[in-house]
Amino acid sequence: MSAIDKIYNFLSIKQILYGLLLVIVLWILLNPIGLPMGISTSTRNVYNYVDKLPQGAKVLVDVYYEPAAATEVQPMLGAMLRQILPKNPKIVFVSTISTGPAMFPKLQAYVPDVFSKLKEGDDWVYLGYLAGQETAVAALAKGIKEYVAQDNYGKSTANMAIFNVADKAADFNVVVEVTSGTDPIEWFIRQWETPFKTPVLLFCLSVIAPSVQPFLSSGQAAGMLTGQKAAAEYELLINKPSAAVSAMDAQSGAHVLIMIYIVLGNLLYWPMRLREKGRKSK
Amino acid sequence: MSSTLRRHGPYTTILLLILFFIITYFFVMPPQVGVVNKTLLNWGSLAAAFAVLVGTIDISRMHVEYIRKMTRGQWPFSVVLLAILVITFVAGSYSVLAGFGTTWAWFAWIYNAVYIPSNATVYAILVFYLASSSFRAFRVRNLQAFLLVLVGFIVMFANITIGYVIWPGFTPLSDWINRYLVAAAYRPIIIGAGLGVIITGLRALLGREIYRR
Amino acid sequence: MTAAPALLDLLSAGIGAALTIWLFSFAFKDNLLYKLAEHLFVGVSAGFSWALALDSIMKTGIVPLQKGDATIIIPMLIGLIFFMKYFPKFSWIARFGPAFVLGIGLGIAVSTSPESFVLRQISASFLPLWIPTDPVMTVTNILMTLIVWGGLTYFTFTLVPGLRGGKTSGAASVWTRGYKLLMTIGIYGMMVGFGASFAATIVTRVAFLIGRLGDLLAAPEASAISFILVILAIGYAYRRERKTTPPKP
Numbered sequence: 065m066s067a068i069d070k071i072y073n074f075l076s077i078k079q080i081l082y083g084l085l086l087v088i089v090l091w092i093l094l095n096p097i098g099l100p101m102g103i104s105t106s107t108r109n110v111y112n113y114v115d116k117l118p119q120g121a122k123v124l125v126d127v128y129y130e131p132a133a134a135t136e137v138q139p140m141l142g143a144m145l146r147q148i149l150p151k152n153p154k155i156v157f158v159s160t161i162s163t164g165p166a167m168f169p170k171l172q173a174y175v176p177d178v179f180s181k182l183k184e185g186d187d188w189v190y191l192g193y194l195a196g197q198e199t200a201v202a203a204l205a206k207g208i209k210e211y212v213a214q215d216n217y218g219k220s221t222a223n224m225a226i227f228n229v230a231d232k233a234a235d236f237n238v239v240v241e242v243t244s245g246t247d248p249i250e251w252f253i254r255q256w257e258t259p260f261k262t263p264v265l266l267f268c269l270s271v272i273a274p275s276v277q278p279f280l281s282s283g284q285a286a287g288m289l290t291g292q293k294a295a296a297e298y299e300l301l302i303n304k305p306s307a308a309v310s311a312m313d314a315q316s317g318a319h320v321l322i323m324i325y326i327v328l329g330n331l332l333y334w335p336m337r338l339r340e341k342g343r344k345s346k
Numbered sequence: 347m348s349s350t351l352r353r354h355g356p357y358t359t360i361l362l363l364i365l366f367f368i369i370t371y372f373f374v375m376p377p378q379v380g381v382v383n384k385t386l387l388n389w390g391s392l393a394a395a396f397a398v399l400v401g402t403i404d405i406s407r408m409h410v411e412y413i414r415k416m417t418r419g420q421w422p423f424s425v426v427l428l429a430i431l432v433i434t435f436v437a438g439s440y441s442v443l444a445g446f447g448t449t450w451a452w453f454a455w456i457y458n459a460v461y462i463p464s465n466a467t468v469y470a471i472l473v474f475y476l477a478s479s480s481f482r483a484f485r486v487r488n489l490q491a492f493l494l495v496l497v498g499f500i501v502m503f504a505n506i507t508i509g510y511v512i513w514p515g516f517t518p519l520s521d522w523i524n525r526y527l528v529a530a531a532y533r534p535i536i537i538g539a540g541l542g543v544i545i546t547g548l549r550a551l552l553g554r555e556i557y558r559r
Numbered sequence: 560m561t562a563a564p565a566l567l568d569l570l571s572a573g574i575g576a577a578l579t580i581w582l583f584s585f586a587f588k589d590n591l592l593y594k595l596a597e598h599l600f601v602g603v604s605a606g607f608s609w610a611l612a613l614d615s616i617m618k619t620g621i622v623p624l625q626k627g628d629a630t631i632i633i634p635m636l637i638g639l640i641f642f643m644k645y646f647p648k649f650s651w652i653a654r655f656g657p658a659f660v661l662g663i664g665l666g667i668a669v670s671t672s673p674e675s676f677v678l679r680q681i682s683a684s685f686l687p688l689w690i691p692t693d694p695v696m697t698v699t700n701i702l703m704t705l706i707v708w709g710g711l712t713y714f715t716f717t718l719v720p721g722l723r724g725g726k727t728s729g730a731a732s733v734w735t736r737g738y739k740l741l742m743t744i745g746i747y748g749m750m751v752g753f754g755a756s757f758a759a760t761i762v763t764r765v766a767f768l769i770g771r772l773g774d775l776l777a778a779p780e781a782s783a784i785s786f787i788l789v790i791l792a793i794g795y796a797y798r799r800e801r802k803t804t805p806p807k808p
Contacts, residue, residue, distance in 0.1 A: 078478040082586050085477055089765070090772055099507035102517035106525065131462040132469035135770030136763060162398070162611040163465065165448045166457050192447055195398060195615040196391025199660070202667045203387035211388050213622035216614075218445040220622075254671035258679075259371075270505070270762035274528045274755050278536045281529035282683035284675065291759065292766045293505045311769045316506040318473075318765040323502060325481040326495070333485055352651045356658035360665065367666025389634035390663035392620045393656060396638030398612035402605045403645075423598040430602035438610020448614050455567060461607050463575035463774065464600035467582040470771045473764035474586040480761075490750045497754030505762045522699070524755055530703040531752030533680055534710030534745070540676020547669030550661070 072332045081325065088321055092314040099313055106280075107297040110265060110287035113238075114147050121237045122154045122230040124204075126248055127164040127171065133244035133269055134167055139295040139308035140267040141242045142175040147302050149178050154230045156208065157190040160200055160248055165192050165216055174307075185224045192216030198251040205233035205255050205262075233260035238286065242267040249276050253284050266290075357553050364551055406431060430460070497523060572774075573781035579771050580785040581792075590792040684708075702748075709745025712738060 065073075074080070117123075129137050145155075159165060168190055172179050182188045191212050194200040203211045209227040214220050221227060230236055233256045241252050241264055249266055256262045263286040266276060270291025279285040289298060292315060295308035363386070369375075370383050409424035417424075434456055441450030448454075486492045503509030504520030581596035616638070624631045643653035684707045686700035775782045 075481065078474070079587055081477055081481065082474045085474065085768070086772070089768060090776075093769065093772060093776060097507075099511055101507045102510045102514055104504075104517050105521045130469065131466040132767045132770065133763075134466075135773075136766045162608050165611065165614075166462055166607075169449075169454070170462075192618065193611045193615055194391060194619065195395035195612055196660075197394070197664070198668060199387055199390040199394060199663050203384070203391050206384040206387060210384070211391070212618050213626065214447070214618050216447045217449055218447045222626075250676075254668060254675050258671045258675040270759040270766070271756075271764075273524070273759050274752055275532050275535070277524060277529035278533040278680055278683070281525065281533075282679050284679055291505065291762045292769075293762065311766065311773075312507045314769050315762065315765055316508040318768070319502050319506045319761060320508060322477050322480055322761060323499065325477065326484050329481045329484060330486050356654040359655060359658040360662040363659070363662030364666040364669060367663070368670050371667075371670035385630070386663060387667070388619060389631075389637070390660055392616065392631070392634040393638040393641075394660045395612045395615040395619075396641045396656065397660065398608050400641050400644070402609040402612075403642075405601070405605045423594050426595060427598040427602035430599050431606045434603050434606025435609050438606060439613060442610060442614045442617050448610060453610065455571060456603060457607055459571035459574045460578065460599055460603045463771075464578045464582060464596060465604070466767065466774075467579045467771055468600065470764070470767035471583060471586055473768045476761060476764050490746060493747060494750045494754040494757070497751045498757045501755045501758035502761060505758060520755075523751065526699050526703055527706065527748065527751045528755045530684075530706035531710060531748045533684060533707045534714055537677055537680050537711065538714055540672045540680070543668050543672040543676065547665050547672075550665055 068332055068335050072336065075325070075328060075332070081321075084321060085318060088317040089314045092317045093311075096310060097313045097316075099316065101293070101296060101300070101312060103297045103301060104294065106288055106290075107294050107301065110144075110289050111147070111298060111301045113265065113287045114144060117148065117151055117153075117237055119151050120154065120229075121148065121151050122235055123148065123156070123238055123240060124230070124236050125155060125157045125240045125242060126252065127157055127159045127168055127242055128161045128248045129167060129242060129244040129269075130161075130163045131167065131170075134170060135307070135311070136269050136292045136295060137242050137244065137267050138167070138171060138174055139292075139306055140289045140298055141171060141240070142178075142306065143295065143298040143302050143304065144240065144265075144267070145175050145178045146304055149181060153182075153187070154226050155182070155188040156226065156230055156236075157188065158204065159191075159193045160197060160251070161245075162193050168216070185219070186226055189221070189224055189226050190216045191221075197247065198255060201248070201251040202255040205260060207232050233262045236262050238262070239264045240267060241265065244269050244272075246272050246275055249279065249285075253279060257284055270294075360550050361553070364547055402431075402435070572778040576775055576778040576781040577785040577788075579775055580782060580789050583771075584789045584793060588793045588796050590789070590796040592789050592792040705741070705744045706748030706751075709741045709743070709748055711745070712741045713745040713749070 125141070127141075148155075157168065159168070179188070191208070192215060194204070194212065196203070208231050209221050209224075212221055215224075239252055239256055239262055241249055243249060243266070249264075249268070249272075252264050257264050264284070266279070266285050266288040268276065268288070268290055270293075273288070273290035276285070276288070280288045289295065292308050292311055296305075296312050299305045299309050366386070367383070370379055375383075406428065409427050412420045412424040413428070415421075434453075437450065437453040437456055438448070441448055441453040444450065446453075484495065486495055500516060501520045501523065503512065504516040509516045578596045578599065581592040582600070584590055585593045585597075616635075620631050620635050620638075624635070637656055637659050640652055641656040643649045643656075684704065686704055688697065688701055688704065690697045690700070
C-alpha cells in the first residue's frame with residue numbers, strides 16, 4: 065500500500081473528522097478570536113428597508129422555525145425587533161409550524177428589552193400555532209380577528225386594540241417571514257404579496273437561500289437575510305453584537321476544516337485515479 | 347347512490363372547491379361570495395388540524411403493535427415512547443383545555459427539557475454526514491464539477507470571517523453571484539414548480555389524481 | 560426564587576445535554592442510549608403535535624362555537640370524519656376530510672401560482688441586454704438571460720430537436736446545435752447555483768452544531784456524565800457486535 069493510499073485511508077476514518085470538527089468548534093467557542101467581517105449588500109438593504117418603515121408600522125411576523133434553526137434566524141429576528149422598536153410598531157406574531165410556540169418564549173428571552181417596552185394586546189400579540197399551512201395563511205390575510213378567537217395564552221382577540229389597526233393583509237406594512245423552510249415563503253408570496261401587494265421580508269436559513277433568490281430578484285420579496293453571517297452583519301449594523309457575531313469564528317474553523325478535507329480528497333484522488341488508469345491500460 | 351357517493355363524492359368535493367376559488371379569484375364577485383370565500387378558508391384550516399391528531403394516533407398504534415408482538419429489540423423502546431407520548435399528551439391537553447393555551451408550566455417544561463434539545467440535535471447531526479460526504483464524494487472530474495467547487499469556495503469564504511481577512515472582495519463577489527447568477531439558475535426551478543402546481547390542480551379538476559380501481 | 564424551580568431548570572438542562580450527546584453518538588456508532596433518546600424524541604414530538612393541533616382547534620373552532628358561531632360545527636364534523644379511517648365499514652367516508660382540505664389548498668394555490676410563480680418570474684427574466692453606462696450590469700444581464708433560458712431548455716423533455724434521432728443536417732443541425740449550446744449554458748449555470756447551495760448548506764449545518772455545543776457548554780457537569788455514559792454504551796455496542804458477528808474464515 066503506497067503512502068497516498070495510507071493517507072487516504074486514514075482521512076477516510078470518519079470518526080477522526082467528526083472528532084476534529086467537534087474539537088475545533090468547541091475550542092473556538094471557548095476561545096473566540098474576534099476576526100472582522102464585511103457587510104453584504106443584501107443585509108444593508110434589509111436594514112435600510114426596516115429603517116424606512118413609518119412610525120407605528122404594522123408588522124406580521126411568522127415564527128416558522130425549529131429549535132435547531134433558532135441559532136441562525138433568531139438573532140436576525142431579534143436584531144430586527146430592536147431596530148424597529150423606536151417606531152412604536154404593532155406586531156402580530158403567528159406560527160404556521162407547530163414548533164413555533166416552543167420557540168416564541170426563547171425569542172422573548174432573547175430580546176427582553178423589546179417585549180418589556182411593548183404592551184401585549186395593544187402593541188403585540190402572539191397567536192400561536194395555526195394549522196392548515198397555506199389555507200391558514202390565506203385565512204389570516206382575509207381577517208385575523210375573525211379567524212383566530214384567542215391568542216397563544218388563551219386570551220380573547222375580540223377586544224385587542226392591535227386588531228383595530230392590523231387585521232387584514234392590506235393593513236400591514238410588511239410581513240417578516242422567519243423560516244427554516246421554503247414552503248411558508250411560497251404561501252405568503254401567493255396569498256399576501258400577489259393578491260394584496262403586502263411586502264414580504266425573508267429571514268431564512270442559509271441552506272434555502274439559493275432556492276428563494278429568484279423571489280428577491282423578481283421583486284416579490286422586499287429583502288432577504290440568509291444565514292448566520294447575515295444575522296451577524298445585521299447585529300453589527302444596529303450596533304448590538306450578540307449571539308450571531310460570537311458564533312462567526314466557530315463557523316470559520318469548521319469551514320476551514322471542511323475545505324481542507326475537500327482539497328485533500330481531490331489531491332489524493334487524482335494520483336490514485338491515474339495509477340488505476342495506468343494499471344488498466346497495461 | 348352509496349356507491350356513486352363513494353366513488354365520485356371526494357372528487358366532486360375537490361372539483362367544486364377548486365373551481366370556486368379560481369372563479370372568485372379571477373372575477374369580481376358580490377360581497378356575500380367574499381364572505382363564503384373567507385369562511386371556507388377558516389373551515390379548511392380548522393379541518394386540517396384534525397389530520398395532525400390522526401398522525402399521533404397512527405404512531406401510537408404502530409408502537410402498541412410492537413409491544414403486543416414483543417418485537418425483539420424494539421418493544422422496550424416502544425414502551426418508553428408511549429410513556430413519554432402519554433405524559434406529553436396529558437400535559438398538553440390539560441394546558442389547552444384548562445385555558446393556558448400551550449403555556450402551562452409543566453407542558454412547557456417537557457418541551458423545553460426533551461423536545462427542543464432533541465429536535466435541534468437531530469438536525470445538527472447532519473453536519474457530520476455533510477463533512478464526510480464532502481471528503482468522499484466531492485471530486486473535480488470535469489469542468490462542471492470544477493465550476494461547482496470554485497463557486498462553492500468563493501461563497502464559503504464570503505460566509506466566514508477568515509475569508510474577509512484573506513480578501514475582502516469575497517463578500518461583494520459572493521453577493522453578485524447569489525443575487526444574479528444563483529437567482530437565474532433557480533428561476534427555471536421556480537417556474538417549473540409553479541407549472542407543477544397548476545398542472546396538479548388541473549389534474550385534480552379533471553379527476554386524474556384519483557386512484558381508479 | 561425557591562429551590563424547586565432552580566432544580567427543575569437544572570434537571571431540564573441536564574436532560575437536554577444527555578439527549579444531545581446520546582443523539583450525536585449515532586454519528587459514531589448506533590447504541591442503546593441513542594435508541595432511547597430517539598424514541599423519547601419521537602414520543603414527545605407526537606404528544607407535542609397533538610397538543611398544538613388541539614390548541615389550533617380550540618382557537619379557531621371551539622372558542623368561536625362557544626361564542627355562538629354555530630356554523631363552525633360543519634368543519635368540526637369534517638375534521639372528525641378523518642377518524643372514520645379506523646372503522647373499516649365506514650372508512651370510505653374518511654376520504655371526504657382530506658378531499659375538503661385538499662380542495663381548498665389546491666384552489667388557493669392554483670389561483671395565485673400562475674401570477675406569482677410563472678408570470679412574475681418570466682417577466683423578471685426579460686432584462687436589458689445593453690446598458691451603455693454600466694458594462695458590469697450588461698454582462699450580468701446577458702449571463703442571467705442565458706442561464707434562465709438555458710435552464711428552461713434543460714428541463715424541457717419534449718420538443719428536443721435532433722437529440723433523440725431524426726434529422727441532423729442543414730437547418731435542423733443549426734437548430735440542434737443552438738439547442739445543445741443553450742442547454743450546456745443552463746447546466747453550467749445550475750452548477751453555479753449548486754455550488755452556492757452547497758456552501759450555504761455548510762453554513763446552516765455548522766450553525767446547528769454551534770447551537771448544540773453552546774447549550775452543552777452551558778451544562779458542563781451533565782454533559783460530562785452523559786459523555787461517559789455514551790462511551791460505555793458505544794463500547795458495549797462494539798462488544799456485542801464482535802460477539803454476534805461470525806469470525807472470518
